Every structure is written in C-alpha cells, then in structure tokens.
Amino acid sequence: MLSLHRRRWNGLKAVLVCLLGLVFFLPMTAQGATLPSDPVQADVGYRQYLTAEILQQRLKAPVGRDGIPTIDLRHFVIDLREENSDFRLQFYRELQSQLQRPGTPIGLDLSYSLVEGDFAGNQLGLRTPLYGEAFSPIFSTTEQEQLNRDRRRLFQLNRLSRSLLTSDLGFPDLQLMVFRGPLLLVQTQFQGQVDFSNTFFLRDLSVQGGEFEQGVDWSQSRFSQLVSFTGSTFNQTARFRNSIFFAKASFSQCQFRQKTDFSSSEFQQTANFNRVGFEQEANFNRTVWQGNADFAQSHWQGTALLTRNQFDQSLFLTESSFAQTVSFRESQFNRPVNLRGVILLDQVDFSDTRFAKAAHLNIPELQFDPRTARILGDPGQISQVLSIPTLRGNEILLRNLVRNFRQLEQIGDANQVEYLGQKLRLQELKLQLFSTNINRASSQRLQQVGFTAQQATEIVKTRQDHPFRSLTELMNRSVIDLATYIKVRNRVTANELWTPWTYLLAVFRWLGLSLLLTLTRYGSSFWLIFGIGLLAIAYFGGLFWFIDRCRRRLPVAILPAWGETLWMSGSFSLIALAGLSMIFRTAEAPWFTLAFLGGLILPVPLILSGVLYQRGRYHDLLEVSYFVEDGSMRQFRLLIGRLPIVPRFPFFRDRYEPILWNRRWSWLNYYDLSLINFLKFGFNDIRLRDRALPGLVSALVWYQWGLGLLYVGLLLWTLSRTIPGLNLFIYF
Numbered sequence: 001m002l003s004l005h006r007r008r009w010n011g012l013k014a015v016l017v018c019l020l021g022l023v024f025f026l027p028m029t030a031q032g033a034t035l036p037s038d039p040v041q042a043d044v045g046y047r048q049y050l051t052a053e054i055l056q057q058r059l060k061a062p063v064g065r066d067g068i069p070t071i072d073l074r075h076f077v078i079d080l081r082e083e084n085s086d087f088r089l090q091f092y093r094e095l096q097s098q099l100q101r102p103g104t105p106i107g108l109d110l111s112y113s114l115v116e117g118d119f120a121g122n123q124l125g126l127r128t129p130l131y132g133e134a135f136s137p138i139f140s141t142t143e144q145e146q147l148n149r150d151r152r153r154l155f156q157l158n159r160l161s162r163s164l165l166t167s168d169l170g171f172p173d174l175q176l177m178v179f180r181g182p183l184l185l186v187q188t189q190f191q192g193q194v195d196f197s198n199t200f201f202l203r204d205l206s207v208q209g210g211e212f213e214q215g216v217d218w219s220q221s222r223f224s225q226l227v228s229f230t231g232s233t234f235n236q237t238a239r240f241r242n243s244i245f246f247a248k249a250s251f252s253q254c255q256f257r258q259k260t261d262f263s264s265s266e267f268q269q270t271a272n273f274n275r276v277g278f279e280q281e282a283n284f285n286r287t288v289w290q291g292n293a294d295f296a297q298s299h300w301q302g303t304a305l306l307t308r309n310q311f312d313q314s315l316f317l318t319e320s321s322f323a324q325t326v327s328f329r330e331s332q333f334n335r336p337v338n339l340r341g342v343i344l345l346d347q348v349d350f351s352d353t354r355f356a357k358a359a360h361l362n363i364p365e366l367q368f369d370p371r372t373a374r375i376l377g378d379p380g381q382i383s384q385v386l387s388i389p390t391l392r393g394n395e396i397l398l399r400n401l402v403r404n405f406r407q408l409e410q411i412g413d414a415n416q417v418e419y420l421g422q423k424l425r426l427q428e429l430k431l432q433l434f435s436t437n438i439n440r441a442s443s444q445r446l447q448q449v450g451f452t453a454q455q456a457t458e459i460v461k462t463r464q465d466h467p468f469r470s471l472t473e474l475m476n477r478s479v480i481d482l483a484t485y486i487k488v489r490n491r492v493t494a495n496e497l498w499t500p501w502t503y504l505l506a507v508f509r510w511l512g513l514s515l516l517l518t519l520t521r522y523g524s525s526f527w528l529i530f531g532i533g534l535l536a537i538a539y540f541g542g543l544f545w546f547i548d549r550c551r552r553r554l555p556v557a558i559l560p561a562w563g564e565t566l567w568m569s570g571s572f573s574l575i576a577l578a579g580l581s582m583i584f585r586t587a588e589a590p591w592f593t594l595a596f597l598g599g600l601i602l603p604v605p606l607i608l609s610g611v612l613y614q615r616g617r618y619h620d621l622l623e624v625s626y627f628v629e630d631g632s633m634r635q636f637r638l639l640i641g642r643l644p645i646v647p648r649f650p651f652f653r654d655r656y657e658p659i660l661w662n663r664r665w666s667w668l669n670y671y672d673l674s675l676i677n678f679l680k681f682g683f684n685d686i687r688l689r690d691r692a693l694p695g696l697v698s699a700l701v702w703y704q705w706g707l708g709l710l711y712v713g714l715l716l717w718t719l720s721r722t723i724p725g726l727n728l729f730i731y732f
Contacts, residue, residue, distance in 0.1 A: 047075050047076060047077050047112070047113065047114060048075070048076060048077065049076070049077045049079065050073065050076040050077065050078045050079070050091075050113075051087075052087060052090055054076075055073075055090070055091065055094060056094070058071055058072055058073055059071060059094055059095075059098050062106060063109075065107055065109065065182065065184070066182075068104070068105065068106070068107050068181060068182060068203075069104065069106050069107070070106065070107035070108065070109050070181070070182070070184070071095070071098065071099075071106060071107070071108050071109065072109050073108070073109060073110050073113060074109055074110070074111045074112050074113060075112050075113060076110075076113045076114075077113070077114045077116065078091070078110075078113055078114070078115045078116065079116045079117065080115060080116060080117035080118065080119060080192070081116055081117035081192075082117065084117070088117070092120070092123050092124065095108070095124050096123065096124055099124055099125075099126075099179075099180070099181065100125075100126045100180075105180035105181035105202070105203065106180075106181045107181035107182040107183065107184065107203065108124070108181065108182075108183050108184070109184040110183075110184065110185050110188050111184050111185065111186035111187060111188060112186065112187050112188065113188050113189070114188075114189045114191070115188065115189065115190045115191065115192070116191050116192065117191065117192045118192035118193040118194075118195070118214075119190055119192060119193070119194045119195070120195050121183075121194065121195060121196040121199065122177045122195055122196050122197055122198060122199045123177070124177075124179065125176075125177030125178050125179045125199050125200070126177065126178045126179075126180065127176075127177055127178075128176050128177075128178045128200075176198060176199070176200045176222070177198055177199045177200070178199070178200045178202065179199055179200065179201045179202065179203075180202050180203065181202075181203055182203040182204045182205070182206070182225075183201065183203070183204075183205050183206070184206050185205075185206065185207040185210050186206055186207070186208045186209060186210070187208070187209040187210065187211075188207070188210050188211070189210075189211045189213070190210070190211070190212050190213060190214070190216075191213045191214070192213070192214050193214045193215055193216070193217070194212055194214070194215075194216040194217070195216075195217045196216075196217065196218045196221055197217045197218065197219045197220055197221065197239075198219070198220045198221065199218075199221045199222075200221070200222040200224070201221070201222065201223050201224060201225070201227075202224050202225070203224070203225050204225045204226045204227075204228075205223060205225070205226070205227045205228070206226075206228045207228065207229045207232055208228055208229070208230045208231055208232070209230070209231040209232060210229065210232040210233070211232065211233045211235075212232070212233065212234050212235060212236070212238070213235050213236070214235070214236050215236040215237040215238070215239070215258075216234060216236075216237075216238050216239065217239045218238075218239060218240045218243055219239045219240065219241040219242055219243065219261075220241065220242045220243065221240070221243045221244075222243070222244045222246065223243070223244070223245045223246060223247065223249065224246050224247065225246075225247050226247050226248055226250075227245055227247065227248070227249040227250065228249075228250045229249075229250065229251045229254055230250050230251070230252045230253055230254070231252070231253045231254065232251075232254050232255075233254070233255045233257070234254065234255065234256045234257060234258070234260070235257045235258070236257070236258050237258045237259050237260075237261070238256055238258070238259075238260045238261065239261045240260075240261060240262045240265055241261050241262070241263050241264060241265065242263075242264045242265060243262070243265045243266075244265065244266045244268070245265070245266065245267045245268060245269070245271065246268050246269070247268075247269055248269045248270050248271075248272070248291075249267055249269075249270075249271045249272065250272040251271075251272065251273045251276055252272050252273070252274050252275060252276070253274075253275045253276065254273075254276050254277070255276075255277045255279075256276070256277065256278050256279060256280070256282065257279050257280070258279070258280050259280045259281050259282075259283070259302075260278055260280070260281070260282045260283065261283045262282075262283065262284045262287055263283045263284065263285040263286055263287065263305075264285070264286045264287065265284075265287050265288075266287070266288040266290070267287070267288065267289050267290060267291060267293070268290045268291065269290065269291040270291040270292045270293075270294065271289060271291060271292070271293050271294065272294045273293070273294060273295045273298055274294050274295065274296040274297055274298065274316075275296070275297045275298060276295065276298045276299075277298070277299045277301070278298070278299065278300045278301060278302055278304070279301045279302060280301070280302040281302040281303045281305065282300060282302060282303070282304050282305065283305045284304075284305060284306045284309060285305050285306070285307045285308055285309070286307070286308045286309070287306070287309050287310075288309070288310045288312075289309065289310065289311045289312060289313065289315070290312045290313070291312075291313050292313045292314050292315075292316065293311060293313070293314070293315045293316065294316045295315070295316060295317050295320055296316045296317065296318040296319060296320065296338075297318065297319045297320060298317070298320045298321075299320065299321050300320065300321065300322045300323065300324070300326070301323045301324070302323075302324055303324045303325050303326075303327075304322060304324070304325070304326040304327065305327050306326070306327060306328050306331060307327050307328065307329040307330055307331065308329070308330045308331060309328065309331040309332070310331070310332045310334075311331065311332065311333050311334060311335065311337070312334050312335070313334070313335050314335040314336055314337070314338065315333070315335075315336075315337045315338070316338045317337070317338060317339050317342055318338050318339075318340045318341060318342070319340070319341040319342065320342050320343070321342070321343040321345070322342070322343070322344055322345060322346065322348065323345045323346065324345070324346045325346050325347055325348075325349070326344075326346070326347070326348040326349065327348075327349045328348070328349060328350050328353055329349055329350075329351050329352055329353065330351075330352045330353065331350075331353045331354075332353070332354045332356075333353065333354070333355050333356065333359040334356040334358065334359055335356075335358055335359055336358070336359060336360050336361075336362055336387075337359070337360070337361050337362065338362045339361055339362060339363045339366055340362060340363070340364050340365055340366070341364075341365045341366070341367075342363070342366050342367070343367045343368070344366070344367070344368035344373045344375070345368075345372065345373055346372070346373055346374075347373060347374040347375070347376055348373075348374075348375055348376065349376040349377075350375070350376060350377040350378075350382055351376055351377060351378060352378065353377070353378070355381070355385045359385065360385045360386070360387040361385050361386050361387060362387045362389075363386055363387065363388060363397070364388050364389060364390070364393070364394055364397075365393060365394065365397070366397055367397075368400060368404075369400070370400050370401075370403040370404040370407060374404055374407075374408070375401070375404050376408070377413075379410045379412060379413060380410075380412050380413065382410075382413055383405065383410075383412070383413035383414075383416035383417055383420075384416065386401070386417065386420065388420060388421075388424065390424060390427075390428075391421065391424035391425055391427070391428050392428070392470075394424075395421075398417060398418075398420070398421040401414075401417045402414045402417050402418055405417065411721070411722065411723075412524070412722070415521075415522070415523065415524030415721055415722065416524055418522055418523075418524065419517070419521050419522040419524045422513060422516070422517060422522045423517060425513065426510065426513050426514060426517060429506060429509065429510045429513065430510065431490070431493050432493050432495055432506065433503075433506055433507065433510060435490075435491055435492055435493045436449050436491060436492045436493070437492070437493055437494070437495050438459055438463070438468055438471075438474075438492050438493070438494055439463050439467045439468055439494060439495065439496070441492075443456040443457060443460050444456075446459060446460075446492075449488055449491045449492055450484065450487045450488040450491060451484065451488065452484075455480055455484065458480075459474075467494075467496065468494035469494060470494050471485070471489055471492065471493070471494050473494070514596075515596070516714075518587075518589075518592065518593050518596045519532055519593065519596065519597070519714060520714050520717070520718050521586070521587075521588070523714075523717050523718045523720075523721040523722070524718075524721065524722070525586045525587075525718070525722075526718050526719065526722045527582045527585070527586045528582065528583060528586040528587055528593075529711075529714055529715055529718050530582060530715075531578070531579040531580070531581070531582025531583045531586065532579065532583065532593070532597055532711075533579075533678065533679065533711060533715065534575055534576075534578055534579030534582070535575075535576055535579035535580065535583070535597065536597070536601055536678060536707070536711070537575070537671065537674045537675055537678050537679070538571075538572050538575035538576045538579065538671075538674075539576070539601055540601070540605070540674040540677065540678065540704045541572070541670045541671040541673070541674035541675075542568065542572045542670075543605055543609065543700070544627070544670045544673055544674060544700075544701075545560075545568055545667060545670040546609075547609060547612065547626070547697060547700070548625055548626050548627065548670070549564070549661070551617045551622060551623075552617045552622075558617075558622065558623060560661075563664070564664070564666065564667055567664075567667050568667045568670075571667070571671070575671075580594075600707065601707065604703055605700055605703065605704075608696045608699055608700045608703070609696075609700070611696055612694060612696040612697065615696075619692055619694065620691075620692035621689075621691065621692040624658050624689075625658045625659045625661060625689075626688065626689060626693060626694075626697050627658070627659050627669070627670075627673060627686050627687065627688060627689065628646060628656040628657055628658050628659065628686070628687055628688070628689045629656065629657060629658075629659050629669065629684050629685065629686045629687075630655055630656055630684065630685035630686075631655060631656065631657045632655045634683070634684055635683075635684075636681070636682075636683055637681060637682060637683075637684075637685060638680065638681045639676050639680050639681055639682065639685065640680040640681070640712070642685075643705075644676075644677060644687050644688055644701050644702065644705050645687055645688050645690065646687050646688070646689065646690045653690070656687065656689075658689065659686065669684070669686060672684055672686055673686040673701075674704070677701065677704045677705045677708050678704060678707070678708040678711055679708065679711070679712065679715075680708060680712055688701055
C-alpha cells in the first residue's frame with residue numbers, strides 16, 4: 001500500500017512539473033516568436049504576399065508620411081517574376097495611374113518588403129521631355145524650376161556637342177521618368193534586377209538597409225532632394241553613371257560586392273561614403289564633387305579609379321585602406337585632402353593633378369611599405385603639397401617617403417621630404433628649448449600658459465610621483481579636457497630635467513639646424529646656396545675694392561677714377577641682383593634668409609673697416625695695393641688647399657707682384673680675390689702682401705676665407721644631394 005501511494009505521489013509530481021514548465025516556457029516562446037532580437041527578422045516574419053485585392057485597397061487608402069499621402073506597401077512579398085506576368089502588368093499599371101495623378105504628389109513606401117523578380121522602377125515615373133517641349137501642367141511651379149535646372153544644363157551640353165561635330169546630326173529629345181513623390185525602400189530586399197535609370201526624383205529617396213541581390217541601374221538619374229542608401233548591400237554590379245545629386249547624398253556603411261560605377265556623376269552638395277566597402281573595382285572617373293566628399297574609414301579591396309575628378313571642397317579619406325591601385329590622375333583639388341591614417345598596400349597615383357593654393361595632402365600617420373607600395377606624382381610638385389603637422393609619430397612615414405621618391409629617382413621630391421622632416425624637427429627643438437616644461441614649471445606659470453588652477457594643481461601633484469614623458473599623458477588626467485589640450489599643446493612641453501650642458505648642446509643643435517634650413521633648405525636647393533654665394537662674393541669684392549682703392553683724400557688724394565667707380569658699382573649691382581633673385585625664387589622665407597646671411601657677413605667686416613678708417617691711413621707702402629698676384633702664370637686654378645698669404649720661401653715670394661691700379665680691368669681683380677677666398681678657385685692667384693700690411697685688412701680677408709670653408713662644405717653637400725647620379729651612388 002505504501003508503495004502504491006509513493007508511485008501515485010511521484011506521478012503527481014511529474015504532472016505538476018510539466019504544467020509549471022508549460023506555464024513558464026510557452027509565454028517566453030510566444031514572446032520570442034513575436035519580438036525577435038533581430039528587427040530585420042521580425043519584419044520578414046510579418047511579410048505576406050501582395051495580391052491584386054490588397055493592392056487595390058492600399059491604392060485607395062494612402063497613408064500620411066510627413067504630410068504627403070503615401071501608398072503603403074510595407075511588409076509584403078511582391079511577386080514580379082515572369083510566371084506571374086498578369087499581376088506584374090496590373091502592378092505597374094495601377095501604380096502608374098495613381099502616382100501620375102495631377103495635384104498633390106503621392107509617395108510610395110516599399111519598406112521591409114521582398115520583391116521577387118526584376119523591378120522596373122523607372123516605369124512608375126511620368127515620362128517628360130527634358131527639352132524641346134513645354135513641361136506638363138501636372139508639375140507645380142517648384143517642380144518645374146527643378147526640372148528647368150537640368151533642362152538648361154543638358155541644353156548647353158547638347159549645344160556644345162553639336163559645335164564639336166563636323167556634320168549636323170540630329171539629337172533626339174531626351175525623355176526623363178519623373179518620380180514626383182518620396183520613395184521609401186527601407187530594408188527592402190530585391191531578388192532581381194532593379195532599374196531606375198533615367199529617372200528624376202523630385203522628393204526624398206530613402207533606401208536605408210536595402211539589399212540588392214542582382215544588379216542595379218541608377219544611370220542618368222537625378223536626385224533633387226535628400227538621398228540615403230545608408231547600410232545598403234549591393235551584391236552585383238551597381239551603376240550610377242551620369243547621375244546628378246542636387247542635395248546631400250549618403251552611402252554610409254554600404255557594401256558593394258561587385259563593380260561600382262559612379263563615373264561622370266555630379267554631387268552638388270556633401271557626399272557621404274564613410275565606412276563603405278568596395279570589394280571590386282570602384283569607378284568614379286570624371287566625377288564632380290561640389291561639396292565635401294567623405295570616404296572616411298572606407299575599405300577599397302579593388303582598384304579605385306578617381307581620374308579626372310574635380311573636388312571643389314575637401315576630400316576625406318581618413319583611416320581608409322586601399323588594397324590595390326588608386327588613381328587620381330588629371331584630377332583637380334581646390335581644398336585639402338585628408339589622408340590621415342590611410343593604409344596603402346599598392347600605389348596611389350597623383351600624376352598630372354592640379355592643386356590650388358589652398359589644397360594640400362594631409363598625410364600624418366599614413367602607412368605604406370615603399371617596397372610594395374608607391375606614391376606617384378609629378379616630379380617637383382607632389383612633395384610640395386605633402387603636409388605633416390608634427391614630427392612625433394611620423395618619423396617612419398618620412399623615411400618611407402624619402403625611400404619612395406629615391407626609388408622613383410625623384411631626387412628633388414626626396415630632398416623636399418627630408419627638408420619637411422627637418423623643419424618639424426626644428427619646431428620640436430624650439431618647443432623644447434623655449435616653451436614651458438610641465439615637469440618643472442610652477443603652478444602659477446602653468447596657469448599663465450592656459451591651465452586652470454585645478455588643472456595646474458593636478459599636474460604638480462602627478463609629476464611628483466611620475467614625471468610626464470609626453471603631452472598626450474595629460475589626456476589621462478580627468479581634469480584635462482580636449483579643449484584645454486588643444487589650446488596649450490603649442491605652448492608647453494614634457495621633457496626630462498636637463499642639465500646646463502645638455503641644454504647648451506640642444507641650443508647648438510638648434511642653431512646648426514637653423515643654418516642648414518635657412519641657407520640650403522637642408523641641402524635640397526642648389527640655386528638657393530648659389531644665390532647666397534653670389535651675394536657674398538659681390539659684397540666682399542666691393543668691400544676689398546673700397547678698402548684698397550679709397551685710401552685718403554688729404555693731403556694727397558688716393559682714390560679710384562670715376563670710370564672704375566662706375567664699372568665697380570654697375571657690376572656689383574648686377575651680381576647682387578642675380579643673387580637676390582635666386583634667393584627670392586627658391587627660399588621659403590627670403591627675408592629671413594637675407595637676415596641670417598646679413599648676420600654672418602655684415603657685422604664683423606663693417607666693424608673691422610670702421611676701425612681701420614678711424615685709425616687713419618698712414619703707413620708704409622700707402623700708394624701700393626694690399627694684394628699681390630702670382631705674375632708667373634695666368635690660368636684657371638683650383639685653390640682649395642692654399643692660404644691667403646704669400647709663402648715664405650724667397651723664390652716663391654719673388655713671383656708675387658702688387659696688382660695693377662692703372663688698368664681699366666683692374667676692378668676685376670677684387671672679384672677674383674673674393675671668388676678665391678669664398679669658393680677656393682679663380683683665374684689668378686691673388687693673396688695678401690707680407691710687408692706693411694694693416695692687421696685689420698688681414699683679419700678681414702681671413703674672416704672671408706673662414707666663411708668660405710663653411711660655404712664650400714655646404715655647397716658640396718648640397719650638390720651631393722641634388723645631382724641624381726651622385727645621389728644614387730651615395731644612397732644605393
């Protein structure tokens with residue numbers, strides 16, 4: 001009996017467990033069936049087949065969408081296949097009659113629907129001649145103005161085409177299919193071909209999240225209002241040839257599985273292609289971008305063709321990746337191109353492109369390997385438009401750019417990139433030397449440069465435990481916001497505490513780098529260093545002539561003749577003008593270059609000359625020149641290893657005679673002396689005499705001779721970097 005009760009009790013418990021399971025499980029199952037986590041799956045689950053009866057009901061009872069009556073065909077399976085031809089003909093006929101009615105435009109909403117078979121969307125529009133006839137009175141005044149814009153444009157193109165033809169050919173009137181109301185295709189799936197070619201959309205077009213299994217054709221279409229293809233997927237070829245987007249166009253997060261064709265299109269406002277994936281060739285040839293073109297974080301796995309493009313505003317390619325060739329050949333850029341963080345796996349071609357004054361290529365953090373990828377451009381131009389704001393984080397990029405241009409034998413561009421890198425290095429040195437160091441500045445000083453009192457206190461507290469190693473560590477402090485960081489980043493630095501000796505070495509390094517950048521553009525401009533040499537040679541030649549020929553006026557004048565003075569003045573002016581023209585044509589800051597050169601050649605010579613004339617000109621051999629020449633021979637000589645004084649050996653001393661004053665060409669000797677002292681070669685060996693020579697005159701000549709050593713070193717270094725053959729010999 002006990003066992004019987006136990007069996008009954010176990011059976012009752014099993015029934016109770018099953019009932020409780022059904023109570024808790026069935027509601028959860030029902031809830032999961034009606035509200036799945038994936039909204040797309042939920043929408044697909046609600047779809048039903050569209051029949052002729054349902055179509056009639058929806059056509060007779062349009063719903064309101066933003067104040068516009070709209071035919072609601074959402075959540076349907078629309079069968080437009082060949083085997084369902086009767087329904088397909090009725091579908092297009094009924095929709096045409098409704099959408100083409102005069103009066104208020106009517107929209108069409110196919111969101112969350114599945115279209116089986118080919119969809120000829122252009123058949124739903126109103127056939128309208130774009131020129132040659134008057135517009136139908138069905139269009140409102142605003143709609144006629146929008147159509148007139150395209151009419152005038154195509155009429156001008158037609159007239160231009162006729163003028164370029166030798167024979168008079170007839171052009172048929174172009175017909176457009178005009179879609180007056182808004183079209184909504186949100187998350188609509190098309191299993192067949194989609195054809196909206198030659199269609200003018202007067203209202204918004206929304207295709208967000210659409211999926212196209214077969215090819216789509218939007219060629220020669222016009223979009224008057226906002227266009228959105230955000231998140232759509234094109235599994236086959238997508239054609240947008242010769243399309244015009246009058247308003248903002250958004251293709252953000254789209255996926256193009258096959259070839260994409262936007263060639264000869266026109267975007268009159270901002271075009272958004274950020275986070276787009278192009279898995280095959282993307283053709284944007286001959287496209288006009290009147291607004292910003294945003295391709296940020298896009299991925300191009302196939303060839304990117306953007307030849308003959310016109311970018312009136314900025315082009316954004318930030319953090320994009322290119323697996324194959326990118327071509328910008330013959331394009332025109334009027335505003336900056338942002339290539340920050342771009343990854344190049346193949347070559348990018350900027351050949352024959354035109355850059356306006358406001359245009360440049362912003363390339364910080366660009367990544368490419370010069371062994372497999374290349375940056376192509378016109379020699380002498382491409383390097384001029386490259387822009388990198390800071391050196392930190394871009395050292396490898398600069399080295400790769402130099403290697404890239406050297407491999408292409410574009411030596412001038414490689415030198416320009418090195419010059420850019422050294423300019424950034426100089427800015428960094430200047431910031432370290434003369435800006436406020438947050439590791440040692442007082443709280444009051446930190447507030448003066450732009451920090452608040454709370455931020456300055458936090459910085460002082462933090463550096464006591466761990467000194468800052470870079471300015472980016474400021475962003476780790478919760479009290480330092482981005483706005484403050486941007487405001488102070490060019491005023492402060494984060495260096496370790498320098499010793500006086502380390503600081504002095506940094507100062508000398510800054511001065512030496514400034515010398516190289518100012519006088520030679522870091523060895524990248526031969527004509528700049530040559531122009532500086534001409535100016536210095538003319539200056540010292542004129543100074544030597546003046547000191548040697550203008551001795552005194554009383555009691556007996558020792559002065560040059562007027563003819564000699566005119567020849568000397570004219571030649572000095574011509575040589576100096578030639579040097580100045582070279583400097584102003586090649587130097588980045590010509591006035592600063594002249595000031596730097598003036599600091600080297602003006603103060604010491606002028607002080608020596610002033611003291612010489614202040615002491616008076618009374619010494620032996622006053623009526624004989626201070627300079628002597630080797631009278632044994634006259635020939636072009638390389639005098640790199642000799643000093644500006646007469647040798648002590650008697651037989652050598654007998655060969656030197658004072659230069660002549662009574663010849664019309666005597667003034668040339670002074671240029672010869674300046675040329676020998678500065679460049680170490682000349683037409684005759686002219687030196688200082690060794691008897692009755694004022695020490696100030698000797699000091700002046702030796703000063704130029706010392707400057708000449710520095711100049712010859714800079715000149716040879718510049719030549720080694722600018723002569724292609726010598727460059728290849730050195731670097732490879």
